Structure formats: structure tokens, C-alpha cells
Amino acid sequence: MQTVTILGLETSCDETSVAVIRNGKLLSNIISSQIVHEQYGGVVPELASRAHQKLIVPVVNEAMAKAEVRKEELSAVAVAVGPGLMGSLLVGVNFGKAFAYGLGIPFIAVNHMEAHIYSNFIDDPVPQFPSMNLTVSGGHTQLVLLKDEFTYEIVGETKDDAAGEAFDKVAKMLNLGYPGGPQIDIYAKKGNPNAIKFPRPYATENDFHFSFSGIKTSVLYYLRDNxxxxxxxxxxxxxxxxASFQSSVVDVLVQKTIRAAQQYGVRDIAVAGGVSANSRLRDEMKKAAEKNGLQLFIPKFEYCTDNGAMIAEVGYRKYQRSIFSPINATAIANLEL
Ligand SMILES: Nc1ncnc2c1ncn2[C@@H]1O[C@H](COP(=O)(O)OP(=O)(O)OP(=O)(O)O)[C@@H](O)[C@H]1O
Ligand SMILES: [Mg+2]
Structure with missing residues (x-):
């Protein structure tokens, strides 16, 4: 068997992450989260790109050392080219293209949202095609039907805020710091999810779109009125x-995902993106899947938020199909699936 070794680079937002996959097996996945943004309560794009610029070489070196792989052994370099922050993306894209060009190996452009979906394919067992994928992150909330390898149909998405964005904004109102999703998750464990009735937008409607800005505003009004x-x-x-806010968001996500799977006649459902680290979402989705005879896939915690492993996984699969990108490919901030 030919040995295929892929280097995966992720710099789309505030994580500098690099991974090495050999013949489908993950050998390393180094994630360096930038802490500089905490004091500003959100990601500052210019600071993010400067931090990537500083971190990219050391993180690549660390990932290669941990994997015990020399650069001459690489088959291709895969890089997230979008969507994301332009200045951040450019660091990974330019480094990746130069590295691939210098080594005389292919460069593989990867869509960051496609990679989130494929975070469920890093470890066995993996979902079978077709599968219904809920991608919930800081910038996106999408229900995607994965019909076959790299064949997608977006069946629903948010009309306003992403679920992760709503978590972060509510956390900010409650002075819980940034990123707020994990903090809300921790506080919610000690709370009563039925204490306050926040809305569940579109939960009973027959389409698969989402809206989270209304829940966020309800929290704001609750704080103001009280x-x-x-x-x-x-x-x-x-x-x-x-707990009450979290349960509103999770209820909508779970109900829509189960209904989409039923309507499209698929057995396997998968959740990915930063919000898939949420403990209530994981528990409720598991219960609902079992109740409805569906098979649920949720990635390990380190593959939920941004990581190089998911980029390398897509790179490995594209390499096997000889899907390579021209050296003049560039970063696209609003790249669609
Ligand atoms: N336990 C948790 N509960 C709820 N939200 C969480 C949890 N852990 C992380 N998040 C949220 O996940 C988001 C970050 O996810 P991710 O890194 O995938 O997003 P992103 O890369 O910024 O956005 P995108 O992938 O859409 O470009 C943040 O909004 C964060 O608050
Ligand atoms: Mg992401």
C-alpha cells in the first residue's frame, strides 16, 4: 500500500492548529488557542492574524515532531481556505502553499465547514452516506445532508445569529467572559432548565431554518425587566x-435535526462544530436519537472546536481522489459549502 501522509493547517479564526494524518490514522493534532482576545471580549481580527504569523512555524514543527514525520515524507499539504477571517486565513494559506511548492507536493484547499462535518470521520466508527449533519459553531448553524463523499445539500440554516454566537452574546450580558459557550455550559449544570421560559423559535415549523437572535433578546429583556x-x-x-437559555437553544437544535433525518429518510445523524461540545446538546441529542431509532455521531471534544485534524482528514480523502488545488488558489472569507 502506498503511504499517504497529509499535513493539515487551520488558521481561519483564533486557533492555530496543525495535524498530521498517515493512511487515515491521526498522528498529531496540535491546537494553540490565542488568549490575547479574552481581554477584549471577542476575537480582534488584526491580533488574530499577527498571532497566527508568530505561531504557525512552531506549531507546524511541533505537529511534525509529535507525529515523528520528516517534511520529505509528506504527500500533500491541506489548508482551510475559508470561510473565516481574511487576515487569519491568509497566514495558513500562504504558509501552506509555500510549503507545498517548496517540497514539490500538491496543495489541497479545504472548506472549513466541510471539515467540521468530516470531524466525525477522524475516528471509527464513521457515519454512513447519506447522513444528516448539524454544524453548530461560532459563525454557522446549518443542517446539511451529506449525500455522498463531498456531495452536500444544505437543508436549513440560521436566518440571523449562529447558535455559538448566541451563547457568546448571552454570556457577555451575564459577564461570564469570552468565549462564553463553555461558561454557560458549566453554570447551567447547577441550574433549573425550566425556571424561565425563553422562546423556541421555529421549533414547530415545517422547514429547517433556525433563528437565535430572538432567544438572545429575550434574555436581555428578562435581565432588564428584573x-x-x-x-x-x-x-x-x-x-x-x-440552564433555561441553554435548554431553549438545545431543544430547537435537537427537534429540527431529528425531523430533518426523518423527512430525508436517513439513519445516521452527526453533530459538529464548537457548540457540539455542549453537554446538554450531547445528552439530549443522544436521548432523542435512541428514541427515534437513529444512529448518532458526535466528535471527541478536541475535534469540536477548530482543529487541524479535521482539515487533514478532508485533505487525506481529497488526496485519494486526486482533488488538488492550483497554487494560485487563495483565501475566501465568505466561502460557501
Ligand atoms: N460547551 C459549549 N457549550 C456551548 N457552546 C460552546 C461550548 N464550547 C464551545 N462553544 C462555542 O463554540 C463556538 C466556537 O466554535 P468553533 O471554533 O467551531 O467556531 P468558529 O470556528 O469560530 O466558527 P465557524 O466554524 O462557524 O467559522 C463559540 O461560539 C463557543 O462559545
Ligand atoms: Mg469553526
Whole structure:
């Protein structure tokens, strides 16, 4: 068997991540999260690209060393070319193209959202085609029918905020820091999900679109009406707000995913993207899948948020089909699936 070794680079937002996959087996996946953004309560694009510029070489070296792979052994370099922040993407894309060109090996452009879907294919067992994929991250909320390898149909997406964005904005209102999703998850564990009734937009409608800005505004109104803005919220009430908000978002995500799977007649469902790290989403989706006779796939935590492994996985699959990209391929900030 020919040995295929792929280097995967991810720099689309605020994670500098590099992975090595050999013959489908992940050998390393180094993720360096930029902490510089915390003090600003969100990602500052210019600071993100400067940090990538500093980190890209050391992170590549670390990933290669951990995998015990020399650069002469690489078969191709795969890079996330979009969607994402332009300045951040350009660091990975330009480094990746130069590295591939210098080594005389193919360059493989990878769509970051496609890679999130393929994060469920890194470890066995993997979903069978066709599968229904919920991608929930900081910038996207999509239901995608994966008909066959690299053949997608977007069956629904958010009309306003992404689910992760709503988590981050609500966390900001509650002074929980950035990124807020993981903090809400932690506080929610001590709270009552039925304490406050926040809306569940479009939950019962027959299409597969989402809307999360209304839930976020309801939290804002709740805080305003109860004079809780810019004050120290009592611990139990804070936990109840987090649990109730989280349960609204999760209910909608679970109901729509199950209904989409049923309508499109698929057995395998998969969740990916940063919000798939959410403990309630993982638990509720598991219960609903079991109840409805569906097979659920959710990636390991380190493959939920941005990571090089998912880029290398898509690169490995494209390499086997000789899907390569020209050396003049470039970053596209609003690249679609
Ligand atoms: N446990 C959790 N519960 C809820 N949300 C979470 C959790 N962990 C991470 N998140 C959310 O995941 C998001 C980050 O995910 P990811 O890194 O995939 O997004 P992104 O790369 O910024 O966006 P995109 O992939 O759409 O370009 C953030 O909004 C973060 O709050
Ligand atoms: Mg992402």
C-alpha cells in the first residue's frame, strides 16, 4: 500500500492548529488557542492574524515532531481556505502553499465547514452516506445532508445569529467572559432548565431554518425587566438563566435535526462544530436519537472546536481522489459549502 501522509493547517479564526494524518490514522493534532482576545471580549481580527504569523512555524514543527514525520515524507499539504477571517486565513494559506511548492507536493484547499462535518470521520466508527449533519459553531448553524463523499445539500440554516454566537452574546450580558459557550455550559449544570421560559423559535415549523437572535433578546429583556443588568446576579438565579437559555437553544437544535433525518429518510445523524461540545446538546441529542431509532455521531471534544485534524482528514480523502488545488488558489472569507 502506498503511504499517504497529509499535513493539515487551520488558521481561519483564533486557533492555530496543525495535524498530521498517515493512511487515515491521526498522528498529531496540535491546537494553540490565542488568549490575547479574552481581554477584549471577542476575537480582534488584526491580533488574530499577527498571532497566527508568530505561531504557525512552531506549531507546524511541533505537529511534525509529535507525529515523528520528516517534511520529505509528506504527500500533500491541506489548508482551510475559508470561510473565516481574511487576515487569519491568509497566514495558513500562504504558509501552506509555500510549503507545498517548496517540497514539490500538491496543495489541497479545504472548506472549513466541510471539515467540521468530516470531524466525525477522524475516528471509527464513521457515519454512513447519506447522513444528516448539524454544524453548530461560532459563525454557522446549518443542517446539511451529506449525500455522498463531498456531495452536500444544505437543508436549513440560521436566518440571523449562529447558535455559538448566541451563547457568546448571552454570556457577555451575564459577564461570564469570552468565549462564553463553555461558561454557560458549566453554570447551567447547577441550574433549573425550566425556571424561565425563553422562546423556541421555529421549533414547530415545517422547514429547517433556525433563528437565535430572538432567544438572545429575550434574555436581555428578562435581565432588564428584573433589574439584573450590570449587577451581581445571585448564583442560583445565574445558573437558572444559563440552564433555561441553554435548554431553549438545545431543544430547537435537537427537534429540527431529528425531523430533518426523518423527512430525508436517513439513519445516521452527526453533530459538529464548537457548540457540539455542549453537554446538554450531547445528552439530549443522544436521548432523542435512541428514541427515534437513529444512529448518532458526535466528535471527541478536541475535534469540536477548530482543529487541524479535521482539515487533514478532508485533505487525506481529497488526496485519494486526486482533488488538488492550483497554487494560485487563495483565501475566501465568505466561502460557501
Ligand atoms: N460547551 C459549549 N457549550 C456551548 N457552546 C460552546 C461550548 N464550547 C464551545 N462553544 C462555542 O463554540 C463556538 C466556537 O466554535 P468553533 O471554533 O467551531 O467556531 P468558529 O470556528 O469560530 O466558527 P465557524 O466554524 O462557524 O467559522 C463559540 O461560539 C463557543 O462559545
Ligand atoms: Mg469553526
Amino acid at each position: 433589574k439584573l443588568r450590570d449587577t451581581e446576579i445571585p448564583e442560583q438565579l445565574l445558573a437558572d438563566i444559563c
